[in-house]
Amino acid sequence: MFAQTEDAWVYFTDKPSEKQFINAPLKMLTQRSLDRRMRYNISLDFKDIPVEASYVFQIKNTEGIKILARSKWLNALHVQGSQTAISNLMKHDFVANVQFANKSLNTSTKNTTSKKIVHQNNKFEVTIDFNYGTTERQIKQLKGEILHENNFTGEGMQIAVIDAGFPNVDTFSAFERIRNNNQILGGYNFVHRDSNFYTGHSHGMTVLSTIAGSIENEFVGTAPDAEFYLFITEDAANETPLEESLWVEAAEKADSLGVDVINTSLGYTTFDNPTYNYSYEDMDGETTFISRGAEIAFSRGMIVVNSAGNEGNSNWRYISAPADANSVLSIGAVFYFGTIAPFSSYGPTFDGRIKPDVCAVGAMAFVINSAGNIAISNGTSFSSPVLTGVVACLWQAFPEKTNAEIIQLIKESAHLFLNPTEQEGYGIPDFETIFNLLNEETPELVLDHIQPFPNPVENELNFKFSTASEEVKVVIYNLLGQVVSTAIISKLHPVKDISFLAKGVYLLQLSYNEQTHIIKIIKN
Structure with a gap:
């Protein structure tokens, strides 16, 4: 009687070659990829380093184990083999964890009661009707x-x-x-x-x-x-x-x-x-x-x-x-x-x-x-x-x-x-x-304007008064053009609580001294 073949992910503890690859990024990523990282200020890190080749070699040469895929991001191999053969991989000191696709075989599982729903997967279930039209x-x-x-x-x-x-x-x-x-x-x-x-x-x-x-x-x-x-x-x-x-x-x-x-x-x-x-x-x-x-x-x-x-x-x-x-x-x-x-x-x-x-x-x-x-x-x-x-x-x-x-x-x-x-x-x-x-050109703030800060902002928007005005009317709009808040802010209390706003982009309309300025702010 043959043991049932199982699928599992084998996770490794580390990447011994990390420093070597960090110092030679073009061994991992193309220049276009590196340019994107630089443009958005995304640093290279542990996840970018390839899976350690010597670890892969040892798993590959383990009797009863077949490697089907690997992931550098998750520092893991997808393997197939018997439950015993896969479990035995934990004997390697470089193996951090083994996760079976059959969750009942894992030593630790979620402490929840699963609602089992049986259905036919229909991801490709599409219907073709007429042969005409435009996009x-x-x-x-x-x-x-x-x-x-x-x-x-x-x-x-x-x-x-x-x-x-x-x-x-x-x-x-x-x-x-x-x-x-x-x-x-x-x-x-x-x-x-x-x-x-x-x-x-x-x-x-x-x-x-x-x-x-x-x-x-x-x-x-x-x-x-x-x-x-x-x-x-x-x-x-x-x-x-x-x-x-x-x-x-x-x-x-x-x-x-x-x-x-x-x-x-x-x-x-x-x-x-x-x-x-x-x-x-x-x-x-x-x-x-x-x-x-x-x-x-x-x-x-x-x-x-x-x-x-x-x-x-x-x-x-x-x-x-x-x-x-x-x-x-x-x-x-x-x-x-x-x-x-x-x-x-x-x-x-x-x-x-x-x-x-x-x-x-x-x-x-x-x-x-x-x-x-x-x-x-x-x-x-x-x-x-x-x-x-x-x-x-x-x-x-x-x-x-x-x-x-x-x-x-x-x-x-x-x-x-x-x-x-x-x-x-x-x-x-x-x-x-x-x-x-x-695409709108937001007017640049100059010293004779009332300046909100910081931007992006967390919970409190402060106002710097560099004008003779004693107060400013503040109207906040969401991207749909809807008013979400209105307030009068004064020099005596130049703070507006915006903790109630959801994260996102808003337009701030400031009115004072018969002037109106619209400023874009980001709520984090």
Whole structure:
């Protein structure tokens, strides 16, 4: 009788070669990646160092152990073997922890009562209806055309699409423009460990079409001039924990290449082996391997955009991983007229955070289908890339903004920001509002003005009076133009409490001596 093969992650204690790599960063990252780190003041750290080669060698040469993937960010290997063989790896002093995909085999587990929900994973469940139309409505719903009209079409931005396959991207006429302009920079098939990424499930090709597709006068993606890396991490025929590890490998590769935005229209809740299934309690942004990897991707300076999931009508109902990660921009699906799609997954996360974050067209979305034709399809798989392209265009317009600032602006511009819901999150973002806000020339403060400080601010805004005026009227607006606070500030008490405001960007209108000044402030 043969022992059952298990999947597990083996975590290491350290990286003995850390100093060597820190002193030679180009051994780890491209110059473009290093330039991004410098632009956003992100230091190299322990997570950037490759997994120690000697540790990998010893694990590889352990009888009964097969290495399937590795992650430098999480300092771990994904292995397969019997429970005994994997557990025995703890005998190595450089092994810090072993985590089985079957959580019942782990020595310490969460002290929670899991609500077991059995459902059929339907991440690829999309429907093709009609062979006609234009992408105008899915771009204009987000007011992304404002960015295009101002020549921000993604040029110079790099997007990594992590998915299940990209067959016919090298042949379909809808991708001829990006092929001719050399906008496909490369890719990799992590499932088969080879460079053939024009293969696999057509899901990835269809996802890519909403960002990069182009058919003159008929179809335009949301970032038609961006550059792309195409990574296959999803084995459409199987659902295994290995796919999470492969996704993290692809995200690490994207980081090393200097990619700006990652789109992933994938999510994980259940597996072929039901002992590996996640529960809703696991959707806390900190439990799954993929969500922890996605969070690190954000910390490297990238924006990760992820579909919320198509479980709104199922017993599961909730978002999937990595849509539960705190810093991932998770996207629900709406119709072009703004109504939420019934299939779009619900939040919040198990720990109560708002998810999905925002929504875009994913019901009756125009795509290029597996036959190379324009068609209508449904799924958060498409709302995510539709938004991804517009995000890339916005960041192209304002490259000095950090990923956190861009994400926060997107949330605050959405129509439900003040009253988010479990299925729509903050709602549909308005990129015209963001563009106009960031494009405004804020008047420079000079000494004869009343100056608020600090900026960014935590809880108390102070005012420096360098004018004859004894008081100032202060009106604070959110990005939707709504008044959130009004006060009269005097020289005797030049402090305004703003602790009640949510984190984000606000406009401060100061009125005194028949003068009015508008100043942008950031509330941390």
